[in-house]
Amino acid sequence: MRQLPWVSLGIILAMVFVAVFAPVLTAHSPINQTLSDKLIPPFWEDGGTTKYILGTDIFGRDVLTRMFYGARVSLIVTALALLVGGGIGLLIGIVSGYVGGRLDSVLMRFVDAAIAFPAILFALLLAVTMGQGLRTLIIAISVLLWAGFARVVRGEVLALKQRDFVALAKVHGCSPARIMATHILPNVLNTFMVLVTLHVGIVIVAEASLSFLGAGIPPPTPSWGLMVAEGRGKIASAWWLSLIPGIAITLVVLAFNLFGDWLRDRLDPKLRQL
Amino acid sequence: MRRFILQRLLQGVVLVVMVATIVFFLGRLTGNPADMILPEDASEEDRQEMIKTLGLDGPLHVQFFIFMKNALQGDLGLSIRYRQPASEIFFSRLPNTLKLVPVAMLIAILMAIPLGILSALRRGSITDRVSGTIAVLGIATPNFWLGILLIYIFSVQLGWLPSARMGGFSHYVLPTITLGTFLVAGFMRLIRSSMLEILDSEFVKLARIKGLSEWVVVWKHCLRNALIPVLTLWGVFMGGLVTGAIVTETVFAWPGIGRLTYEAVIFRDFPLLQAVIIMDAVLVLFINLLVDILYAYIDPRIRFS
Numbered sequence: 405m406r407q408l409p410w411v412s413l414g415i416i417l418a419m420v421f422v423a424v425f426a427p428v429l430t431a432h433s434p435i436n437q438t439l440s441d442k443l444i445p446p447f448w449e450d451g452g453t454t455k456y457i458l459g460t461d462i463f464g465r466d467v468l469t470r471m472f473y474g475a476r477v478s479l480i481v482t483a484l485a486l487l488v489g490g491g492i493g494l495l496i497g498i499v500s501g502y503v504g505g506r507l508d509s510v511l512m513r514f515v516d517a518a519i520a521f522p523a524i525l526f527a528l529l530l531a532v533t534m535g536q537g538l539r540t541l542i543i544a545i546s547v548l549l550w551a552g553f554a555r556v557v558r559g560e561v562l563a564l565k566q567r568d569f570v571a572l573a574k575v576h577g578c579s580p581a582r583i584m585a586t587h588i589l590p591n592v593l594n595t596f597m598v599l600v601t602l603h604v605g606i607v608i609v610a611e612a613s614l615s616f617l618g619a620g621i622p623p624p625t626p627s628w629g630l631m632v633a634e635g636r637g638k639i640a641s642a643w644w645l646s647l648i649p650g651i652a653i654t655l656v657v658l659a660f661n662l663f664g665d666w667l668r669d670r671l672d673p674k675l676r677q678l
Numbered sequence: 679m680r681r682f683i684l685q686r687l688l689q690g691v692v693l694v695v696m697v698a699t700i701v702f703f704l705g706r707l708t709g710n711p712a713d714m715i716l717p718e719d720a721s722e723e724d725r726q727e728m729i730k731t732l733g734l735d736g737p738l739h740v741q742f743f744i745f746m747k748n749a750l751q752g753d754l755g756l757s758i759r760y761r762q763p764a765s766e767i768f769f770s771r772l773p774n775t776l777k778l779v780p781v782a783m784l785i786a787i788l789m790a791i792p793l794g795i796l797s798a799l800r801r802g803s804i805t806d807r808v809s810g811t812i813a814v815l816g817i818a819t820p821n822f823w824l825g826i827l828l829i830y831i832f833s834v835q836l837g838w839l840p841s842a843r844m845g846g847f848s849h850y851v852l853p854t855i856t857l858g859t860f861l862v863a864g865f866m867r868l869i870r871s872s873m874l875e876i877l878d879s880e881f882v883k884l885a886r887i888k889g890l891s892e893w894v895v896v897w898k899h900c901l902r903n904a905l906i907p908v909l910t911l912w913g914v915f916m917g918g919l920v921t922g923a924i925v926t927e928t929v930f931a932w933p934g935i936g937r938l939t940y941e942a943v944i945f946r947d948f949p950l951l952q953a954v955i956i957m958d959a960v961l962v963l964f965i966n967l968l969v970d971i972l973y974a975y976i977d978p979r980i981r982f983s
Contacts, residue, residue: 517693519913520966522920525955526700528943532951533704548917609820613925616822618944632823636929639826640834647830650823658818 409666415659423479426472432456434473435624438464446644459644461634467644470626471652477627478656481541482607486600489546493553494596500554501561502584512558515551523548524613531619541620545610553599560592594671601664605657612653628653679974686970690963695746697959701952702745706738754953759945764953768935774844775934779923782854786861793862794869794904795896798877809866816863821922825856825929842931857926860918865908872904902976909973916962 422429441464445452452459458467500511527544534540564570565588573583612629614620621627623634628649635645716728729735736744748754754764797806832852833841840849876882877900885895908915920936927936935954942951 516689516913517696520916520963521693521697521959522917522962524917524921524924525939525958528939529701529704529951529955532943532946532948552914605818612820613822613921616820617924617928617940629820629822632820632826636826639830643830643834646823646826650820650827653823654815654819657820658814661814661818 409659409662412659412662412666415655416663419475419656419659420479422472423475426469426476429472430466430469432466432469434465434470434626436465440464443638443642445642446648449644458648459642461631461645462638462642467631467648470631471628471649474626474628474631474649475652477621477625478608478611481538481545481611481621482604484538484542485545485549485607485611486603488542489549490553490596490600490603492546493550494557494592496550497554497557498561498584498588498592501558502565502580502588508558511554515554518547518551519555524610527610527614528617528619531614536619536622538621541611541614544614544619545607548610549603549607552603553596556595556599557592560595561588564588564591598664598668598672601660601667604660604664608653608657608660682974683967683971686967690967693963694956694959698746698749698956699742701955702742705948705952706741749956754956755949757942757950757953758947759941759950760947764950765957767938767950768953768957771933771935771938774932775923775927775936777844778850778853778927778932778934779857779919781850782857783861783919785854786858786865789858789862790865790869791901794866795873795901797866797870798873799896801874806870809870813863813867816859817867819859820925821856821860822925822929824859825852825926828852828856829929844932853926853930853932856929857919857922860922861915864915864918868907868911869904872907873900876900876903906973906977909969909976912966912969912973916966920958920962 426434438460441456441460442462444456444460444464446459446467447454447457449459456466456468458471460466461470496511496515500508523544526547527541530540530544534543570583570587573587578587611620611627612632615627615629616633618633620629623630631649632646632653635642635647635649638645716725720728752765756762757764757767760767793805793809797803797809800806829841829852832839839851841852843849882895882899885899890899923934923936924939925936926932927934928940931937935958939951939954939958941947942954
């Protein structure tokens with residue numbers, strides 16, 4: 405058995421920690437501008453100061469502070485999107501797999517269609533028609549997620565419903581809804597948890613990409629993707645604005661992916677193909 | 679085989695109609711499209727005028743019918759920002775994307791196949807570990823940031839390569855690497871894992887017993903089978919490719935349809951976005967169809983079932 409990935413776990417816990425305790429950890433505001441202190445480099449560069457450890461942006465806002473609050477945005481979006489998108493996928497996967505027949509083939513057609521169509525386009529469309537914001541972002545990312553969840557869960561359910569305990573429940577006169585809720589659902593939760601962890605990285609990148617494209621959480625709320633986008637034009641003179649948040653995204657996604665791989669090997673090695 | 683293609687084609691048409699329907703209703707449900715086209719300080723008279731010219735005064739199903747009829751004739755409305763037919767702008771930008779994306783894909787495939795095979799053949803070797811690490815990093819690094827990082831290293835610091843716009847060969851280097859990395863990582867991992875499975879299978883053992891050279895076994899017997907999962911999971915890559923193209927073209931100011939999509943979003947140019955999305959859907963489905971045909975060609979089980 406592979407060892408628990410301590411480094412990954414450490415990165416994940418650090419992210420959660422700074423997100424939760426952001427107001428305690430820093431004296432600066434993530435939004436208020438201090439124009440006299442604009443574009444100060446990180447403390448180890450010439451002209452840097454330990455007052456702003458990772459430097460300041462074009463409005464004189466502390467980069468580190470915005471990173472802390474940005475971690476908050478990332479985690480909230482990720483948790484909600486996985487809950488909604490993953491939840492819908494779980495539900496559809498169970499119903500489709502258990503009920504079978506025509507309903508199953510219709511639902512799976514929708515799954516195929518959703519997977520064949522790039523969800524980013526839908527997300528951008530939503531941002532323009534509904535306006536930017538948390539709600540739009542959650543819907544957009546859920547659309548990206550549900551189909552993959554539904555497909556895997558359905559496959560699992562197809563195997564489960566052949567098992568004796570399901571047949572026994574039927575003989576006992578359990579209704580299909582009851583069987584799905586009390587016998588099928590608990591048995592696919594392991595797979596669901598693994599899917600959730602494996603998708604955290606995807607959601608974080610999706611949120612950052614949408615923010616980068618001007619379709620995520622609107623400014624001035626800090627988001628890592630938005631910070632990369634805002635710093636892009638200043639890459640020649642103020643590298644830290646874009647590069648530091650990007651390093652954070654990469655590290656966190658890497659950590660979640662490695663942790664997800666570990667969890668999968670531990671709970672549900674069948675899913676290795678994913 | 680013909681039935682298979684026709685069936686897929688029909689599915690594609692249904693999907694495009696679905697996409698167009700969703701685009702239409704999202705545009706209507708969230709307010710009057712006239713308000714998205716007109717400037718905020720437009721007078722009520724202008725507004726009514728616009729509603730009339732756009733045919734927005736009729737009942738919804740009539741509007742939908744007109745929208746679909748126009749769309750079928752290639753009329754997807756006028757871009758607000760460019761004051762030109764949206765489909766014309768799309769087609770003027772399309773060639774630039776077609777110069778970028780296939781190059782990136784080709785590079786990705788040419789890198790992923792040998793690396794994937796080598797990692798599988800020499801499991802646990804340094805090659806395997808290095809390419810494994812690159813794959814894990816490549817998947818975790820967001821495209822848009824990788825592009826900026828490359829610009830910082832190769833354009834700002836070293837001054838070797840241009841950081842934006844189209845041009846000669848040197849302009850292609852950074853965008854294709856940016857777009858290709860994600861694909862290389864994904865393809866490589868898939869090819870490696872399926873190669874490992876296949877190398878262990880009965881027919882490979884038989885081929886070896888027959889005394890075929892290792893070269894023939896690997897490249898002829900294994901590779902064909904190892905490519906199947908890449909095609910099966912194509913949908914996932916397609917999503918990444920479209921996102922990658924939008925982001926990469928945005929970072930490198932590449933005047934293709936990805937950059938056009940971004941412009942439509944930031945300028946809130948709804949008619950343009952609507953057109954771009956419908957045209958993108960057609961394009962994506964066309965590519966998916968080609969992949970399906972390739973799939974059936976490589977794997978006879980699909981063709982005859």
